Amino acid sequence: MIEPAAAMLEVEDLRVRFHTRQGVIDAVRGIGFALGREKLGIVGESGSGKSMTGRAILRLVPPPGEVAAATLRFDGRDLMTLSEREMRRIRGKRISMVLQDPKFSLNPVMTIGDQIVEAYRLHTGAGKGAARRRALEMLEAVRIHDPERVYAAYPHQLSGGMGQRAMIAMMLAPEPDLLIADEPTSALDVTIQMQVLAIIDELVTSRGMGLIFISHDLNLVASFCDRVLIMYAGRIVETCRAAELHQARHPYTRGLLASLPRIDRPVAELPVLKRDPAWAV
Amino acid sequence: MTAYSVPQVRWRSWLLSAAPQSRIQARLGNLYLGWLSFLANPLALVGMAIVVALLLMALFAPLLAPGSPYAQSLTERLLPPSSEHWFGTDELGRDIYTRVVHGGRVTLTIVLLVAIIVAPLGLAIGTAAGYFGGLLDTVLMRITDIFLAFPRLILALAFVAALGPGIENAVIAIALTAWPPYARVARAETMTLRESDFISAVRLQGASSMRILVRHVMPLCLSSVIIRVTLDMAGIILTAAGLGFLGLGAQPPIPEWGAMVSSGRAFLLDQWWVATIPGIAIFVVSLGFNLLGDGLRDVLDPKQRR
Amino acid sequence: MPSPAILSLRELSVSFGRGADLVEAVRRLTFDVAEGEWYGLVGESGSGKSTVLRAISGLLLHWSGGMVVAGEPQRPRRTRRFHKLLQMVFQDPYGSLHPRHTVDRALSEPLAIHRIGDADRRIDRALVDVGLDPSFRYRFPHQLSGGQRQRVAIARALIVEPRILLLDEPTSALDVSVQAEILNLLRRLRGEHGLTAILVSHNLAVVAHMCERLGVMQNGEMVEEMSVGQLRAAAPQHPYTRKLLTASGGYDRQVLAAVGETA
Numbered sequence: 127m128i129e130p131a132a133a134m135l136e137v138e139d140l141r142v143r144f145h146t147r148q149g150v151i152d153a154v155r156g157i158g159f160a161l162g163r164e165k166l167g168i169v170g171e172s173g174s175g176k177s178m179t180g181r182a183i184l185r186l187v188p189p190p191g192e193v194a195a196a197t198l199r200f201d202g203r204d205l206m207t208l209s210e211r212e213m214r215r216i217r218g219k220r221i222s223m224v225l226q227d228p229k230f231s232l233n234p235v236m237t238i239g240d241q242i243v244e245a246y247r248l249h250t251g252a253g254k255g256a257a258r259r260r261a262l263e264m265l266e267a268v269r270i271h272d273p274e275r276v277y278a279a280y281p282h283q284l285s286g287g288m289g290q291r292a293m294i295a296m297m298l299a300p301e302p303d304l305l306i307a308d309e310p311t312s313a314l315d316v317t318i319q320m321q322v323l324a325i326i327d328e329l330v331t332s333r334g335m336g337l338i339f340i341s342h343d344l345n346l347v348a349s350f351c352d353r354v355l356i357m358y359a360g361r362i363v364e365t366c367r368a369a370e371l372h373q374a375r376h377p378y379t380r381g382l383l384a385s386l387p388r389i390d391r392p393v394a395e396l397p398v399l400k401r402d403p404a405w406a407v
Numbered sequence: 408m409t410a411y412s413v414p415q416v417r418w419r420s421w422l423l424s425a426a427p428q429s430r431i432q433a434r435l436g437n438l439y440l441g442w443l444s445f446l447a448n449p450l451a452l453v454g455m456a457i458v459v460a461l462l463l464m465a466l467f468a469p470l471l472a473p474g475s476p477y478a479q480s481l482t483e484r485l486l487p488p489s490s491e492h493w494f495g496t497d498e499l500g501r502d503i504y505t506r507v508v509h510g511g512r513v514t515l516t517i518v519l520l521v522a523i524i525v526a527p528l529g530l531a532i533g534t535a536a537g538y539f540g541g542l543l544d545t546v547l548m549r550i551t552d553i554f555l556a557f558p559r560l561i562l563a564l565a566f567v568a569a570l571g572p573g574i575e576n577a578v579i580a581i582a583l584t585a586w587p588p589y590a591r592v593a594r595a596e597t598m599t600l601r602e603s604d605f606i607s608a609v610r611l612q613g614a615s616s617m618r619i620l621v622r623h624v625m626p627l628c629l630s631s632v633i634i635r636v637t638l639d640m641a642g643i644i645l646t647a648a649g650l651g652f653l654g655l656g657a658q659p660p661i662p663e664w665g666a667m668v669s670s671g672r673a674f675l676l677d678q679w680w681v682a683t684i685p686g687i688a689i690f691v692v693s694l695g696f697n698l699l700g701d702g703l704r705d706v707l708d709p710k711q712r713r
Numbered sequence: 714m715p716s717p718a719i720l721s722l723r724e725l726s727v728s729f730g731r732g733a734d735l736v737e738a739v740r741r742l743t744f745d746v747a748e749g750e751w752y753g754l755v756g757e758s759g760s761g762k763s764t765v766l767r768a769i770s771g772l773l774l775h776w777s778g779g780m781v782v783a784g785e786p787q788r789p790r791r792t793r794r795f796h797k798l799l800q801m802v803f804q805d806p807y808g809s810l811h812p813r814h815t816v817d818r819a820l821s822e823p824l825a826i827h828r829i830g831d832a833d834r835r836i837d838r839a840l841v842d843v844g845l846d847p848s849f850r851y852r853f854p855h856q857l858s859g860g861q862r863q864r865v866a867i868a869r870a871l872i873v874e875p876r877i878l879l880l881d882e883p884t885s886a887l888d889v890s891v892q893a894e895i896l897n898l899l900r901r902l903r904g905e906h907g908l909t910a911i912l913v914s915h916n917l918a919v920v921a922h923m924c925e926r927l928g929v930m931q932n933g934e935m936v937e938e939m940s941v942g943q944l945r946a947a948a949p950q951h952p953y954t955r956k957l958l959t960a961s962g963g964y965d966r967q968v969l970a971a972v973g974e975t976a
Contacts, residue, residue: 171888171889171890172859172888286758315757315758315915316757316915316957316960316961317757317956317957317960318757319960320960320964323964324964327964342888342889344889345962345963346963346964348963349962349963349964349965350963350964381890382889382890385889385890385892385893386889386893386918387893387896387918387919387921387922388918388922389917389918389921389944389945389958389961390945392921392922392945393922394900395897395900396893396896396897396922397893398890398893398894398897399890399893425852425856426848426849426851426852426856427815427851427852428848428851429851430815430817430851432851433815433817433851433852433853437853603808604803604804604805604808604809605808605809605810605811605812607772607801607803607809608801608803608809608810608866608869609811609822609826610771610772611770611771611772611796611800611801612796612800612822612823612826612827612869612873613791613792613793613795613796613797613823613826613827614822614826618826622822623811626813627811627812627813
């Protein structure tokens with residue numbers, strides 16, 4: 127396992143469990159990792175527990191989900207023991223989250239500018255004028271060319287790519303230390319996707335933030351992140367450097383990679399992943 | 408204990424099977440799941456108990472209250488509740504208990520007749536308007552708007568005044584005023600369904616519009632209509648009672664609850680039971696339908712399902 | 714072109730709205746698909762690629778231009794015979810199956826519409842054909858995984874034995890391992906049934922794997938048509954196609970600096 131030099135987030139034996147009428151579902155089953163000021167990718171298929179991991183860190187698992195962890199330490203503080211009130215101070219200010227579709231995470235009846243201003247003032251207590259300057263500055267930072275227009279726009283007036291940029295601007299305005307991005311570009315077209323990634327990349331690198339990038343797209347994670355965790359059935363089956371993902375050892379990772387069609391390498395039939403029950407143990 | 412639970416467990420697993428072997432099993436399994444979530448709602452069970460009790464009361468009225476609801480006894484006028492007359496007697500010496508029990512039949516008849524007329528009518532108009540859109544939608548919805556614009560009881564009053572008083576006319580009047588909300592609900596549902604891929608898929612299979620409406624759209628609108636009917640029952644009972652109270656619904660000496668309240672109001676201060684007992688009956692049955700409707704919504708409406 | 718076209722579009726245009734709100738979703742689109750060929754339509758959201766499929770399938774009634782399918786000129790309203798000839802598979806396997814209908818009902822409906830007898834045997838065979846055990850027959854969609862649902866949707870399309878299949882992003886809602894299974898299934902069925910298909914996708918790799926030729930769409934127009942061989946040789950001419958090709962290779966800061974800023 128490759129450990130970062132200085133860990134800002136330490137997770138040990140994290141578990142997320144849902145009690146339903148059909149029985150207990152273990153979404154995350156005892157995973158551990160440490161995160162420094164780096165871009166960490168979490169890859170897996172649907173149901174692998176990757177999104178729940180991201181939410182569990184912020185203690186935002188929806189009921190009836192339960193989170194348990196031996197360690198869930200952020201910047202020296204144990205997130206598991208914090209009160210809901212103290213957690214609210216961490217969410218958004220120290221750890222931000224960007225979700226897949228800006229349509230569902232932006233308030234439809236508030237302008238983009240007002241939303242950024244409100245979020246920023248909530249976390250920093252800045253004055254109205256300062257917050258407005260900051261919002262425009264952030265919109266510019268996510269390479270929106272006419273920030274004034276977007277500031278006054280409502281979410282439905284923006285394209286998906288613009289909305290996601292505004293979302294990132296809002297999340298990064300209070301200068302958090304850690305950004306959790308759950309499929310932040312999956313709803314976007316590939317060319318737009320690349321631009322949004324470039325913006326995240328630049329902001330994260332220049333501000334020395336940590337990034338947890340949750341995605342189903344192996345190629346994207348391999349090319350974008352520094353380090354990758356591969357999750358399967360609620361567990362981490364493999365951790366490797368992103369650049370070395372294509373030399374992954376675990377049969378699950380190898381199977382996933384092989385099942386992708388490739389433009390440069392035509393095959394008659396795609397190798398199908400044969401799931402081994404032993405992986406999930 | 409074990410002797411009971413073994414076949415019970417077998418039934419349960421058969422019903423909840425993830426791989427049903429036949430159409431029947433699949434359908435029953437689905438019903439059973441709905442029943443399970445219905446059981447989880449105690450208030451809905453209370454509502455259902457009340458409605459079932461009403462049904463049984465109407466069915467077995469002659470057994471529960473062997474006397475005639477019309478039998479007068481002028482020597483026993485306005486007697487308070489006693490062991491002989493559980494709910495007392497009215498101004499003509501008729502046993503109120505017998506009249507309330509038999510009145511359940513009248514109420515149930517009105518409610519069922521209205522539901523049978525209103526639900527299919529609203530469903531047909533709403534789904535057609537929502538599915539075809541365009542001119543048909545505009546015409547049907549404006550007609551709906553016109554009916555919606557009248558206060559229900561007033562419109563019903565006008566109809567009864569024109570058609571003459573009586574239960575049948577009360578039913579027609581209530582039905583005429585009750586269908587527009589059903590059409591609205593069905594239309595709104597249909598308009599979202601119309602755009603869905605599974606409706607596009609049947610269209611691409613070459614299905615006729617009639618087939619799509621009846622076999623694919625209506626069954627999905629049906630649950631909201633059923634919920635709406637159940638929740639509306641209370642309103643229908645109250646409207647029927649209101650018409651009865653005003654002397655425009657069931658005519659004396661029919662033991663209709665609203666008419667009973669009406670005739671009892673003259674003695675409300677001195678002989679409270681004459682008006683209050685049928686009033687309580689109206690209240691309990693309305694409450695029962697409302698609770699049942701809320702419970703059904705939790706079961707049938709997938710948007711509300713957790 | 715190896716054999717005569719089974720489907721040809723001439724100057725197909727589709728527009729929505731009117732007046733100032735007029736949106737030309739598809740503009741004078743012309744292409745041919747030969748019998749037995751698999752043709753890919755590539756583009757981003759809003760490029761009009763899905764609108765083209767909806768116009769061909771008969772779901773959209775207001776289009777203009779020429780459309781000939783299996784030798785017959787088509788008008789907006791289609792005959793039942795047309796629907797037996799051409800079927801469609803949708804993107805979202807969660808939305809394309811009726812939530813209250815079992816697999817059995819979903820598969821018997823097209824048979825009933827086209828008055829094809831012997832339903833029992835055909836349904837079992839259709840399920841086996843798409844790699845599902847006949848025990849799936851009486852399940853409801855919510856009892857199936859995304860991949861299984863998509864198999865049912867494919868079985869439903871194929872049960873009337875069409876010659877042409879329209880595939881609208883058939884795997885983009887699925888996990889990659891399931892995508893591989895569905896793509897393999899489609900390729901096998903193609904061989905067994907001699908199907909012709911139009912595959913709409915935003916994923917160049919999927920189109921390259923499944924098709925022989927492809928058209929690249931942008932803002933309702935076809936900017937380039939090429940063979941998959943040309944795509945593999947990285948020989949697209951149009952800058953937009955090149956941009957798509959670069960972007961599909963993953964994130965690369967250097968390349969991005971060259972192409973990303975132009976959008």
